[in-house]
Structures are given as structure tokens and as C-alpha cells.
Amino acid sequence: xxxxxxxxxxxxxxxxxxxxxxxxxxxxxxxxxxxxxxxxxxxxxxxxxxxxxxxxxxxxxxxxxxxxxxxxxxxxxxxxxxxxxxxxxxxxxxxxxxxxxxxxxxxxxxxxxxxxxxxxxxxxxxxxxxxxxxxxxxxxxxxxxxxxxxxxxxxxxxxxxxxxxxxxxxxxxxxxxxxxxxxxxxxxxxxxxxxxxxxxxxxxxxxxxxxxxxxxxxxxxxxxxxxxxxxxxxxxxxxxxxxxxxxxxxxxxxxxxxxxxxxxxxxxxxxxxxxxxxxxxxxxxx
Numbered sequence: 001x002x003x004x005x006x007x008x009x010x011x012x013x014x015x016x017x018x019x020x021x022x023x024x025x026x027x028x029x030x031x032x033x034x035x036x037x038x039x040x041x042x043x044x045x046x047x048x049x050x051x052x053x054x055x056x057x058x059x060x061x062x063x064x065x066x067x068x069x070x071x072x073x074x075x076x077x078x079x080x081x082x083x084x085x086x087x088x089x090x091x092x093x094x095x096x097x098x099x100x101x102x103x104x105x106x107x108x109x110x111x112x113x114x115x116x117x118x119x120x121x122x123x124x125x126x127x128x129x130x131x132x133x134x135x136x137x138x139x140x141x142x143x144x145x146x147x148x149x150x151x152x153x154x155x156x157x158x159x160x161x162x163x164x165x166x167x168x169x170x171x172x173x174x175x176x177x178x179x180x181x182x183x184x185x186x187x188x189x190x191x192x193x194x195x196x197x198x199x200x201x202x203x204x205x206x207x208x209x210x211x212x213x214x215x216x217x218x219x220x221x222x223x224x225x226x227x228x229x230x231x232x233x234x235x236x237x238x239x240x241x242x243x244x245x246x247x248x249x250x251x252x253x254x255x256x257x258x259x260x261x262x263x264x265x266x267x268x269x270x271x272x273x274x275x276x277x278x279x280x281x282x283x284x285x286x
Contacts, residue, residue, distance in 0.1 A: 004173030006229075018049040026099075027101070030097040079111055141213055151206075162190035181212050185208040
């Protein structure tokens with residue numbers, strides 16, 4: 001799933017590629033991707049793009065006050081094409097969900113792999129009014145996301161750190177991968193209760209969070225959309241690396257599996273050398 005660093009890089013890329021150009025066609029190939037119908041997507045046609053914003057994991061293309069908003073979900077992606085293929089794409093079982101064409105002949109496709117179709121597209125004059133954006137917590141890279149604000153968010157929080165960091169209504173933009181990376185950088189167990197941190201631990205986690213996300217954004221700066229996935233994977237230290245050595249201490253990275261996701265961590269760096277219980281895998285191995 002694209003998270004804050006990749007979505008921010010896409011925002012930067014699209015701002016450079018789209019601003020000042022006219023949208024000549026918006027073509028939904030998978031009708032299910034559209035979550036709003038008034039105004040219609042055709043209302044964007046003939047408008048000039050004036051900017052691109054990010055709201056958590058949402059992207060919002062501003063076309064003269066009317067916004068094309070998308071959430072890429074778990075398996076969605078944006079593919080820039082210059083030029084776009086000639087002819088109208090045919091609806092079918094392929095990954096293409098929506099195409100946006102500019103007057104230059106260039107444009108982008110929104111695609112989604114797999115069978116679970118969760119990619120979402122909205123057309124609105126106020127992105128903040130969309131339920132998914134309205135519920136977002138603060139952006140962790142915003143100037144006003146201070147250590148004090150972070151401490152307020154965690155105060156009294158009864159969930160484990162892994163779950164708290166992934167909650168978009170608590171903090172916007174962090175998903176499964178970067179929550180693993182942040183906790184590894186902070187040398188904290190994903191099972192530690194968020195509300196149990198001392199003031200020093202909260203400060204340490206805040207610094208790890210900001211550094212991890214900032215460095216990921218910097219690594220993605222200036223990259224074309226096609227290179228962002230590989231850049232993300234190459235920069236990860238524990239997420240998706242179960243069975244491989246931890247790049248910090250050399251211990252084997254472990255995994256805990258859940259119904260529809262998993263987390264990865266280093267026992268030596270994060271849990272005092274003790275593996276975390278993985279009840280789902282234990283049942284499978286019986």
C-alpha cells in the first residue's frame with residue numbers, strides 16, 4: 001500500500017507534470033472506482049490544473065476549484081504515460097481503472113491489481129468534506145506536529161503501538177510498512193501499549209517517526225512514479241524482510257501474521273531478544 005512518503009512523492013511529481021495543463025478527458029474504465037457522481041467526472045474536462053495536494057494517503061488534483069481526489073488503497077497505483085496510448089481503453093478484467101488525458105497527449109492511468117477492488121476516486125469542490133479526509137488525524141510531517149502534540153495523542157491510548165500508529169484518525173499517512181520501520185528505528189516492541197510510554201520514550205518515538213518519514217520522502221524526491229515502489233522496498237529495514245538479517249544487529253527479522261496483514265520486527269532491537277507470540281502461525285503449524 002502506498003503510504004505518506006510515496007503519496008507525497010506522487011504529489012510532487014504530479015504537481016510538476018500537471019500544473020498549467022488542461023484536462024481534456026477523464027475516462028472511468030472501472031465504474032466501481034467512482035465514489036461520487038455529482039459533479040460528474042466530465043466536469044473536470046476543459047479545466048486547467050492549478051495544483052496537487054496530499055491529505056494523508058489521499059491525492060487531490062485541483063482543476064480550477066474542482067478536485068479529482070483518489071485513494072490508492074492497498075493495490076492501487078498511478079502510471080504516468082507520455083504519450084497515452086491511442087484509442088479508448090476497453091473495460092475488462094485488466095488493472096486499468098481510470099484514465100486522465102491532457103491537451104499535450106500525456107496523462108496518467110490509475111490501476112489496481114488483484115481481486116479486492118478498493119481504489120477510490122472522488123470529484124468534489126471541497127476535499128475536506130469527504131468522509132475519509134474529514135476523519136484524518138494530523139499530518140506527522142506538518143510544522144505544527146510537535147512532540148507535545150504527539151504526546152497528547154498518545155496520552156491514555158490503550159492500543160498497542162503498532163495499531164495506534166496505523167490509525168488514520170490518530171495520525172494521517174502511516175500504514176503497515178512505515179509503522180514497522182518507525183518502531184524498529186525507535187527500538188520499541190509493536191505490542192507495547194501506546195499510553196504506557198514515559199515522557200522520554202514518547203520523545204524518542206516522535207524523533208524516530210519524523211526521521212523515518214522524512215528520510216523516506218527525501219529518498220523518493222525527484223523520482224518518477226514508476227520508480228517509487230522499488231525505492232520504497234530498497235529502503236525498508238524490517239518490513240517485508242522476515243527471515244533476513246536485521247541490518248542493525250544481524251538477528252533474524254521475525255514476523256507476526258494476522259488475518260489480512262502481518263508485521264515484521266527484530267527481537268534483539270525491539271523485544272529484548274524474545275520472539276512475539278504468533279498465534280495464527282502456531283495454529284497452522286499444529
